[in-house]
Amino acid sequence: MDSIPANRQLWNRISSAYQHKHDPHIGAAPRLWGMYSLPDTHLNALGEVTGRRVLELGCGAGQWSRALAAEGATVIGLDLSEAQLAAAARAMGPARYPLVQGAAEQLPFAADTFDLVFCDFGGLSWAPPHLAVPQAARVLRPGGRLVFNVASPWFEACYDEAAARVTTTLQQDYFGLDTIAEGGGAMSYQLTYGDWVRVLRGAGLVIDDLIEPRPGPATPNGYNETHPPDWAHRWPAELLWVTHKP
Numbered sequence: 001m002d003s004i005p006a007n008r009q010l011w012n013r014i015s016s017a018y019q020h021k022h023d024p025h026i027g028a029a030p031r032l033w034g035m036y037s038l039p040d041t042h043l044n045a046l047g048e049v050t051g052r053r054v055l056e057l058g059c060g061a062g063q064w065s066r067a068l069a070a071e072g073a074t075v076i077g078l079d080l081s082e083a084q085l086a087a088a089a090r091a092m093g094p095a096r097y098p099l100v101q102g103a104a105e106q107l108p109f110a111a112d113t114f115d116l117v118f119c120d121f122g123g124l125s126w127a128p129p130h131l132a133v134p135q136a137a138r139v140l141r142p143g144g145r146l147v148f149n150v151a152s153p154w155f156e157a158c159y160d161e162a163a164a165r166v167t168t169t170l171q172q173d174y175f176g177l178d179t180i181a182e183g184g185g186a187m188s189y190q191l192t193y194g195d196w197v198r199v200l201r202g203a204g205l206v207i208d209d210l211i212e213p214r215p216g217p218a219t220p221n222g223y224n225e226t227h228p229p230d231w232a233h234r235w236p237a238e239l240l241w242v243t244h245k246p
């Protein structure tokens with residue numbers, strides 16, 4: 001099913017409220033990963049980007065792209081939503097970088113273009129991975145890296161829809177999590193561990209690491225209520241995949 005039109009509408013509709021709520025945290029410092037804004041200086045997922053050609057899939061307001069451009073990367077921020085791209089344009093710093101409207105499942109770039117393709121709850125959470133991962137692999141040059149952070153299956157399986165919080169009880173089947181209805185036909189995507197491995201390897205990528213970001217017991221989740229509050233200190237809330245194209 002094509003979720004592009006509905007996801008675009010969703011993000012155009014929620015962009016302003018989303019940025020109002022989250023940008024003060026996720027834009028506060030460079031290179032912060034995920035729901036707990038964990039610094040990449042601790043996780044060491046992205047590596048050196050100076051002089052590299054970098055594509056962010058689903059850049060939102062460009063908190064990441066802006067930081068990497070300031071480090072001297074040649075960054076392109078791609079996003080489906082014109083409202084999110086407008087927010088990125090407004091927030092752009094002195095290191096300018098191009099913004100492109102497009103979908104992670106249909107990348108408008110030639111093969112072998114980028115040294116690094118990455119996202120943080122971006123295109124690989126909001127586009128079908130069996131389409132978006134091969135696209136990312138196609139536009140990477142040999143030796144280039146695909147690095148991305150998504151919610152973990154643990155987090156999704158323990159999410160209680162009615163109470164709108166993550167719990168210690170399994171709420172949903174692990175098998176069959178793959179599409180999550182976000183309202184109005186919009187979809188986000190979730191794979192099992194095995195399906196991620198198969199999709200990545202099927203696109204010809206080599207898996208170098210699977211980082212499971214672990215916040216401290218008192219680190220706040222900027223997005224979701226969890227019960228207990230230190231849930232993600234005890235179980236993995238996110239998967240940070242580090243891969244490369246041989």
Ligand SMILES: C[S@@+](CC[C@H](N)C(=O)[O-])C[C@H]1O[C@@H](n2cnc3c(N)ncnc32)[C@H](O)[C@@H]1O
Nearest residue numbers: 011058059060080081084103104121123126127
């Ligand atoms: C949660 S934001 C990620 C950006 C930033 N890291 C953040 O956390 O705010 C998700 C972004 O993915 C974009 N998006 C949704 N579907 C997409 C798709 N199919 N291709 C590319 N971007 C998409 C949305 O417009 C939104 O800006």
